[in-house]
Amino acid sequence: MTVVTKKDQNPVAHLTPEDIEQLGIELDAIRQEVLDTRGERDAAYIRKVIDAQRKLELGSRAVLLASAFPPAFVVGTIGLSIAKIVENMEIGHNVMHGQWDWMRDPKIHSTTWEWDNASTAEGWKHSHNEVHHTYTNIVGKDNDLGYGIMRVDEDQRWVPMYLAQPIWNFINACFFEYGIAAYDLELGKNLKTPKDRRPESFKKAARATLGKIRKQMTKDYVVHPLLSLPTGSFLPTLAANFTANLVRNVWSHSVIMCGHFPEGVETYEKAAIPERETRGEWYLRQMLGSANISGSKAMHFMTGNLSHQIEHHLFPDLPSNRYAEVAPKVQALFEKYDLNYHSASLPAQVYSAWHKVVRLSLPNGWLETTTKENLPSQLKMLWAMTTGDRKVRRVAQLRLEQQARRLRAQKKADVERVA
Numbered sequence: 001m002t003v004v005t006k007k008d009q010n011p012v013a014h015l016t017p018e019d020i021e022q023l024g025i026e027l028d029a030i031r032q033e034v035l036d037t038r039g040e041r042d043a044a045y046i047r048k049v050i051d052a053q054r055k056l057e058l059g060s061r062a063v064l065l066a067s068a069f070p071p072a073f074v075v076g077t078i079g080l081s082i083a084k085i086v087e088n089m090e091i092g093h094n095v096m097h098g099q100w101d102w103m104r105d106p107k108i109h110s111t112t113w114e115w116d117n118a119s120t121a122e123g124w125k126h127s128h129n130e131v132h133h134t135y136t137n138i139v140g141k142d143n144d145l146g147y148g149i150m151r152v153d154e155d156q157r158w159v160p161m162y163l164a165q166p167i168w169n170f171i172n173a174c175f176f177e178y179g180i181a182a183y184d185l186e187l188g189k190n191l192k193t194p195k196d197r198r199p200e201s202f203k204k205a206a207r208a209t210l211g212k213i214r215k216q217m218t219k220d221y222v223v224h225p226l227l228s229l230p231t232g233s234f235l236p237t238l239a240a241n242f243t244a245n246l247v248r249n250v251w252s253h254s255v256i257m258c259g260h261f262p263e264g265v266e267t268y269e270k271a272a273i274p275e276r277e278t279r280g281e282w283y284l285r286q287m288l289g290s291a292n293i294s295g296s297k298a299m300h301f302m303t304g305n306l307s308h309q310i311e312h313h314l315f316p317d318l319p320s321n322r323y324a325e326v327a328p329k330v331q332a333l334f335e336k337y338d339l340n341y342h343s344a345s346l347p348a349q350v351y352s353a354w355h356k357v358v359r360l361s362l363p364n365g366w367l368e369t370t371t372k373e374n375l376p377s378q379l380k381m382l383w384a385m386t387t388g389d390r391k392v393r394r395v396a397q398l399r400l401e402q403q404a405r406r407l408r409a410q411k412k413a414d415v416e417r418v419a
Contacts, residue, residue: 006155011266012284014338023337024280030329031315034322042319043103050091050108057083065228067236080244082302085251087116089304094320096125118177118213123184123205133316137260137267137289144260145267147172147183151360153267158363158397160386165361169354176249181209220245251302254350255293259309261353262291264342286313287334292327292343299346300324310341363393365400369407 015023060079067073092115094100100108114121127143135141139155146152149172150165172179182188190202220241228237266288274281293299293307300307300323308323311330318326334341344352359367363385370378385396 006269011288011340015284019337020280020284021278022280023333024278024283026333027283027314027330028279030326031318034315034318034326038102038319038322042321043100043105045321046091046095046100046103046108046319049086053083053086053091057087061224064224064233064237064240066231066233067228067240068231068233072233073236073240077240077243080240081247084116084244084248085302086304088248088252089255089306090301090320091115091304092117093304093306096121097129098317099319116216118181118209118216119184120181120205120208120212123209124180127184127186129316133313136286136313137265138270138273138285139267140270143183143186147179148186148188149179150357152261152356154360154364155267155269156360158360158385158393162361163386166354166358169357173250173253174246176253177245178213181213185209254346255303255306257353258293258346258349259290259306261356262342262344262349263352263356264340265289265291283314286310287330287339288342289313290342291349292341293346293349294343295346297324307346310343363397363400365397365404369400369403 012020056079060076060083063072063079064076067076092113095108095113096110096115098110101110103109106112110125115124117124132142132144137145139145139153146156149168151158151162185202185205190198190206221238224241225234225238228234266285268285268289273285277285287310290309290313292310293303295307305320305323306312308327311318311323311327312320314330315323315326331341333339363382366378366382381396381400385393388396
């Protein structure tokens with residue numbers, strides 16, 4: 001993808017300012033309809049989910065006390081994996097968004113909830129709720145576009161480290177909770193700052209995160225394995241906890257990648273965002289900057305309803321159990337205003353997201369201009385860009401982009417000639 005304003009065909013060029021404001025009014029009406037009917041049915045839903053998740057986790061951990069017995073290891077590991085996914089996705093993420101604050105239940109409130117994750121609730125709410133949801137898909141403002149370790153948009157400048165980003169992404173998927181904890185701390189930026197000049201807020205957040213990680217690791221890798229010691233299940237319980245965390249990390253990483261990384265999701269440049277972005281303009285950016293996952297009710301539940309990423313980004317504070325209900329109304333507005341409602345199956349979205357990670361590990365235009373015949377010279381250019389300085393990369397990049405433009409123009413002319 002590349003930023004909307006640099007595309008050959010701007011997907012919102014057909015909308016007038018009046019259209020965009022009317023779109024905002026109609027989306028506000030959908031939101032208000034849910035607010036007006038929100039009540040005991042929704043409260044009963046989240047209480048039931050929390051109760052079931054706690055019983056599943058407790059039951060799974062009880063089974064793992066005898067995990068030296070292989071069937072107990074399998075059953076306990078599967079149960080604990082599911083419990084951890086539900087706790088993070090449908091409960092933790094959504095409670096910390098404030099979706100259930102209206103219940104005024106201090107036990108299910110964004111200000112008191114702490115989740116089963118390496119990130120602290122406070123750190124995550126700042127980087128996710130405040131930064132990502134405000135600056136969604138604005139290159140240079142939304143750090144979710146590659147998490148600071150990957151290039152997922154043509155408008156992000158290529159540097160040699162991106163050649164290995166498929167490996168970074170795989171490692172990040174396996175240990176996602178720690179990657180997000182580092183991301184919340186803006187670790188890359190702060191570690192580059194001399195130690196004595198690092199802000200006090202960073203030092204305080206780093207201490208809190210290290211404390212949270214220590215607590216999580218003590219629980220999963222010390223306390224519960226020790227409780228299994230009398231049955232000879234120390235090591236199986238240790239392995240089960242590691243496996244459950246790995247499964248949860250890979251699943252949540254996959255779901256979250258599908259929200260903004262698939263091909264076709266729109267991005268924006270800072271200069272194109274109005275200083276005083278209207279509500280309609282903000283809604284439009286969320287609509288085109290997100291992608292959904294189609295599937296069954298069970299799949300939607302296990303994603304924390306983030307499969308309805310478009311609806312979530314439009315209405316991040318509405319109860320997650322209502323996203324499926326509003327999705328057809330939102331989709332109807334996409335059709336009315338001739339916009340692309342980006343939705344596909346989980347395998348399709350995961351493939352698309354990974355395809356982009358691999359494709360953009362290379363400089364813009366390199367794949368497009370590479371053929372069997374010129375492969376040696378293209379590899380030579382890539383080597384020069386990898387080992388050269390900024391000036392070498394800039395000159396080579398300009399040459400690649402010029403070649404790519406000429407190729408596209410030639411293909412277009414060929415098509416028109418045939419037609």
